[in-house]
Amino acid sequence: MELRLQNLSKTYPNGVRALQGVSLTIPNGMFGLLGPNGAGKSTLMRTIATLQEPDSGSITLGELDVLRQKDEVRRVLGYLPQEFGLYPGISAEVLLDYFAGLKGLRDGPARRAAVESLLHQTNLWSARKKAVGGYSGGMKQRFGIAVALLGAPQLIIVDEPTAGLDPTERNRFLDLLSEIGENVVVILSTHIVEDVTELCPQMAIIAGGEVVATGSPSDVIGEIKGKVYRTKTEKAALAQLRQQYEVISSKLVAGQPVVRVFSEEPINKVFQPVEATLEDVYFYRLAQRERAVVA
Known part of the structure; x- marks a missing residue:
């Protein structure tokens, strides 16, 4: 069926x-x-x-x-x-x-x-x-x-x-x-x-x-594999990071913002490469859709 x-x-x-x-x-x-x-x-x-x-x-x-x-x-x-x-x-x-x-x-x-x-x-x-x-x-x-x-x-x-x-x-x-x-x-x-x-x-x-x-899920995650990076930052710096990078998500961990970004190329040493997850794909696709609507 x-x-x-x-x-x-x-x-x-x-x-x-x-x-x-x-x-x-x-x-x-x-x-x-x-x-x-x-x-x-x-x-x-x-x-x-x-x-x-x-x-x-x-x-x-x-x-x-x-x-x-x-x-x-x-x-x-x-x-x-x-x-x-x-x-x-x-x-x-x-x-x-x-x-x-x-x-x-x-x-x-x-x-x-x-x-x-x-x-x-x-x-x-x-x-x-x-x-x-x-x-x-x-x-x-x-x-x-x-x-x-x-x-x-x-x-x-x-x-x-x-x-x-x-x-x-x-x-x-x-x-x-x-x-x-x-x-x-x-x-x-x-x-x-x-x-x-x-x-x-x-x-x-x-x-x-x-x-x-x-x-x-593995195929969908594979679309952004090797293109997700993570860093800790300060709350005051979040707005600037969003302007500079393609931010996928941000959340507080022990009171400190942790930001995950999408990038086709390696970023500076402040960002560490991480395994992409389905949640990354989800937020990335939603952000893409939102940008397309705004444009």
Whole structure:
């Protein structure tokens, strides 16, 4: 199964161009869609999930035309949006059984078996009698993925699933996604670089509604390999450094700014060459996109 996006564009009535000629080929396995808030990720996810129409372009999932065969696509789709509502006073077991019925699992024994299996898979079995309104953020996300997995979908979309989770819940959720992504197409839409680095053999970076990089994380990192340098500086010198060099990022380490810059050629001895990371590529591509818009 392969998902193909060709030249998708979407402009909202207020004039915001959310998607601009997006083309991607997404194979089986985990695929990371990395971008900042407002980059167009959620618009793209909703479009793939048949929840809104693009202005132009096409989407195919295997032999299915996603934009014309919405009902068929929904039968093989699992979707975990960034925000989703639950009935807080109902137990996970009862609520998941209800969603299973909506998904088309009509046979009682088969439906109960599916619910039990998913509660075990998402590590919610011991809390199955508890009302979902009392769940932690991570437990709610795991319940959401259980809902998305109903009916053995061939395409699963998860939108910002680890935002706000503590480290333990984040790791548990990522492990779950990794298991799921072995046999189906799973799109992980996120602004968290580590999620993509740890999980996804293929990825894309989106900014301003455009795909600005795509490939494996190692291939994407290879584009700036040997061109990233690091130095410590003083806060008062940051503005001057930004004028002199192509600054990728800066952050405080023990109260002192540490700056990473991109350069085609070695810089003076104040800067030390460092291994490029996916985070470097991410910030570099976003900065490139911003400069292109300003120009």
